[in-house]
Amino acid sequence: MVALASPAGRALPRPHRGEALLRAPWYEAPGSPGLVLHRYLDEEFVERFRQDLEDRPEANAALSAWRAEDVAGPGLLKLRRPIHRAFHIAACEAVCDRPGLPALGPEHIAAAGLVIRRRTRLGEQGWMLANGLPLGWRPLDGEGDPETWRRLPPHRQGRPPSAYTGEEVRPLHPLLVRDSGGRLRCILFGFLSLGGEALPTAPRSDGPLSGPPPEELPWPFGLVNHPSGPPSWSIEAERQVARGLAAPALAALLRVLVFRFQLGLPEGVAPANDGLWAALDGIAFSRPAPGGLSAMQERTHAATHPLLRDGRPLTLAGWLRRLDGATRDTLIGALSNAAPTASVALPGLAEASLLVPEGHASSLRAALSLRGAAALRQLDGALPVPRFGREDTCVARPFLRVRCEDGCERLAWGGESAPFRVALPFDPDATRPVLIQMPSLADLRRGAARGAAFAIPRDVMAKLSGLRSKDGAAGALKGEMPAESPLGLDFICSFSIPVITLCALILLMIVINLFNLIFWWLPWVIICLPLPR
Template sequence: MPRQNGHDVILRPLGNGQARDIIATVTAQKAVPALFEDLKADDWQDRIAAMHRLRSGADGLLELAQPMHRRFQFALFEVVCDRPGHPRLDPERIESAGIVIRRQRGAARLGWLRTGKRIEGWKPLLDSERDPDPVRAEKAHPANAALRGLIAARRGGSETPEETVHTLFTAPPDVCAAVGKTILFAPVPVASSELSDEPPPPIDFLALPPAETTELVDHLSGYFKHRSRAKRLPHAGDALSPEWNVLSSEANADLHAFGLFLHQCASELDLFGSAPSARSLRRLLSRIELPLEVDAAARPTKSIDATAFLRDAAAILLTGEPNAKNLHMPLSWPAIDSEKAEQLTRAALACLSDQHARVSPPVAKFSNDAHQYVVRGFIRVSGHEDCPEKLVWSIESEPFRIAPWWDGDGPPVSISLPDLGKLKKSKPSVSFAMPPEIANLLNGNAKDLSEGKGSTNGPGIAWLCSFSIPYITICAFIVLNIFLSLFDIIFRWMLYIKVCIPIPAPPPSADEGGGG
């Protein structure tokens, strides 16, 4: 066959720049038109250069703003033919183009992958230059269809994960003509509502470094730990009552400590749950007998195992259920030897592992402010009639992290509060549907409510209450300033979190008699 002309191309940062020149930040509200306007200017190179690295952290790492900060980042590329002089590539030969955001973990790269409808989250990429769209790759030129079939058979017919791709657009013809280049651009996504369908990475609380293990064991209640002598329990021999209010700081120290132990068992460790670790801890506690009655020689004549007692005690003392079984507080918690204490604390740590797996929320795409990312662009270029399209990758951008929502340096948001004289014009604009229990609590005696004595007993009538948002905003603003002043005594933060400057009062509007 006659020799065909080569069609190799290069996708590179705009202006034949380096990795740090890929990302440009636009501060204009209409970001895309502003970007095009700068590119069509005679000094476009200087203007684009001024958009690089607008913000970096103390460690010098590039930081990108979120949309709420009113800063917009774009990845900018140019496509040239791999020939002397690097002439621009005809845009008609670009079949498709995109960018991928990859998380950096040392030398490894993680892609945000999905298989079918399932989002797998950040997963290591074995081949950083593989086609991010497996469906398109499978529809490639039929010449290697047999090879692809063998690979699919080797995988057992399982679907190939697909990496999230964001469209890389070709700049309008007039922009490309003004610069004399085939320019591609894409907004860099720095916010996402996507969550991984896979559970977050587990934490094995039994395999933590010794210092962290020590801190966690210290946090556990003393009832789990070694004790050479029996400990007398608070209210020993008395019938349990919800009125004891064991979690209140006003309770005596021993009763409060016992309440924290109950809360730790029921909440932190999920002692009464179905996890294997919880069953293991319950078995250990079941071997601890708590004396309810003793004879003249102080020998137990009646007892209850710790698991059964803690289950019923938690229902009464923590959730306020009535003491229907007439359960009494045992007389003491027995001595715990070192071996049993080690078993209890290790079982409790195992419960923490299961609890973490149960309560940890799904991992969001950009959930960690400390994670570092890179942008990489790619294009698919059409070849000759008998050749498949060619996938061409750019170099990676410099690493960056995403500035947290509270650390933006964009223009502030202004919220206008109404003048007090105009508040009567404000109509209720938000409604709260209150069930009878909450309505009865709020309609009760205010003094009792402030002292925690409010009651939910009363008429079984639900209420729909409407309020004016400006009134709510002013109340919240006044309360905020009161608490800021109080906490400023401790934190000395007022200089950093509140800036007030005087401004001229706005003139009255024409309909109030101030205009003519």
């Protein structure tokens, strides 16, 4: 590898000249998706994949034969989960956009990864995280950078993984191999993780009701479109409503306040929102100012000409509290249907303006952060919701960061994989048989009962002791249970694993035959085949 000398004396990789492309590996048929999926049925799938790349993969029909077996529909793959003892590798090839498409050197790769996107009628959605916790599927805006933390200033980019906020990214690893003709190839491969779950109290993700987390809002003090950190405060940042039209930044904030934290809705009256209500109570509307005023004069006019309702200045909190059913529906429709970069007309405020002083905006920013942290803490005790549903159609897409001559990193996207669905854990077509050796009757009397041990309190042991005899069992049926032992001792009881296993099998067969009278399912429940000794 050709290296440069850094100021500290360390060797740095030489920057890449030109463009980098991601395409399907050379051993795939022409017209294959940009990201190719491989299936392996053992836990050594990484070594198996490495070996396949070295053993003429273009002649290995097994690499693609599984795609004709695991089918969920026309043009749709069915991917098994690790619970089915199946593992999937995603692979693509990195080349330079030059004549002959030579392999891209790993020394030019700053980072590589893949994201999984869900296709819906409203567009693609990404699996989003906030401070390391899953928020679920969320709408995406174009092909932006999936790793949003890279937009922060360099001194803040070293955040721990547990605090990561943005789209979930799985790494791709570079591997240099030679094809059968001796040509060098750069393969990017990684494990396609099909796990994950979100919590039902996370923000909704089935439409426009989900907005970015507070730290990603464009206002106040947001980082969107500001890769070098929050911009300096100005009158443009202060002016958020002009004659009833809310600026796009304020509209994004209102989406979070209304759709996520339910402010302005009956459900929004909750103690957790008290901090937000207090911050919004300090931001008051004013009457429109005449044109041609300086920033100082405009601020003075807003302070001396408040917009009054019932003889009192109307604040953002007061306006949200005054929303009735029809006005609330109008606001929700306007926020839902407007584009992210469009202004939104606020109902009932046709002649209102709004200047938000820097101090009030800072208080609102702090209240948003505290409310977001409280919302994440509420996720801890909730019942998780699976990441992939029965009818979800997804694709995987790779991306690559290349070190450029100017010292920056250039982001390159690759083509998406074939669309797929993820098999449910109990899917009979995805389940692989598991052979369990049952004990024989000769194993029941061998050795001591030392399989499973239970610490049993004295009151429970008194009831169990009465069930050992016929008279005790008959008394239990009549409700006559023996009293506790006067010795007041607890017990540790060990049970034989072979006996427990056979008891479970016998009880299972009894239940299956009883329910067979209703479902007539016995031919599909059990199949017994002779096993020659």
